[in-house]
Amino acid sequence: MAEIKLTDLTKSYGSTEVLHHVEGDINDGEFIVIVGPSGCGKSTLLRMVAGLETVTSGEIRIGDRRVNELEPSARDIAMVFQNYALYPHMSVRENMAYGLKIRKLSKAEINKRVEEAAEILEIGQYLDRKPRQLSGGQRQRVAMGRAIVRDPQVFLFDEPLSNLDAKLRVQMRLEIRKLQQRLGVTSIYVTHDQVEAMTLGDRLMVLNGGYVEQFGTPIELYDRPASVFVAGFLGSPAMNFIPAIVEADGVGFARRHKTGRRTGASG
């Protein structure tokens, strides 16, 4: 279990900066959702935490360690990918055990952990199948199982549900939430689906074009959006906007329709 601290984090590919000065403190056991439109840098941010992308500048701390220079395997994290990234030639059991085998855990310990995870995820009867013999939902569970057996300090999810059909997605969303609460592991979850974000997260980090627009609880974001972008992005049905201009006529703000007719609102 650990808190995560992102300090002035920047990422550039060549001369193009794709993440700008990202700040954020994540508490121990919290479920954080990073949400934003496609291409805004969500995956990049997550992969920087995972150690799959280098940090251009700034600092990432997990627990009390600075992890910028650590290999992914040394960061004590587990990641679930969108396409699951299961090893196709290994059985479900081997897939889950692979990381533990490399860490040289004893056979008995590995077996115990795999059985436990399989039990939690209800994939016990598939343990000896190959990934290609499983449905999308089952593969998704195996990918989760692979994360759980590692018993990590942090779970990272990169759009783990977007390859599933709508019904299964809702069901898995609930399960992920319950699982996370049960295990109490700090989690970062990336999605472009605002409904998923609002229902899953303790707090949401809204990204737009590489900037953090707002970082807060769903209710905060909904009641007090920090920008037009956040207000427009969240909520279903979408919020209504009324175009207005600020006037300094000594009384206060005035809203004006496109027609030019004054509609009042003074203070």
Place this chain on the structure above:
Amino acid sequence: MVEDRPLTSILTHFVLILGVIAIALPIWITFVAATHDELRMNQVPLPLWPGTHLLDNLTQTLFGAGLSGSQGAPVWLMLLNSLAMAMMISFGKIAISLLSAFAIVYFRFPFRMTCFWMIFITLMLPVEVRILPTFEVVANLGMLNSYWGLSIPLIASATATFMFRQVFLTVPDEMLESARIDGAGPMRFFFDILLPLSRTNIAALFVILFIFGWTQSFWPLLITTDTSMTTIVMSIKQMLEAAEQSPQWNIIMTTALLARIPPIFVVISMQKLFVQGLTETDK
């Protein structure tokens, strides 16, 4: 073709049968010739049905000196030499190509693309083109008349490197990332993930390379002078030329028949993986 008229059906079968005969007839004649004695083989017309001397021919070819009156090595030794050469060439080629493709696809090092193109350019330099310098190098290294000399100059392979590069490029990036999170280092990733994922390609390539290695005749002819290093394919040619008297067709054909067995065995035993490689879509 989806048409199903009797005439087309007859025509296609006719062509197919013709093709089978064209391929099978020489093999049949080889077999028949290997079952007669020397005398019968020098009379016209040549026999078209098997005789009774197959066992005699086999023992004389395999364990005798081969051609009567020649100083050649027994054929079992030649088979062994050929097998060693073909195996060393195919395993060497596969190992080197796998490793170089691995380096080119998964590592960022200076002059990576230069290396890639240098490997690629060697496509233009098969043994036949670089024969003199290669011979000199092999001779200077003291590898004449050895298995190393037979195989090493043929091992570097741009085609296989290129093929494995293409195979590795189809492996999703997430596979590598997943392995990194699991704590697998580069070589572990190579052996645990990449190798199993390319095993059908390796099998297919092995078949092709084994036959390539097995049928080499020019290079072995150049660098072996010791009869104990003769390979079977080059010996067939020598047997034809060695004959001061008329060629002993029964022995030559028995040798040819024996030379054919290992490649056939390799093809048949690899067939399943080969087909799997073509039909398997999951990666």
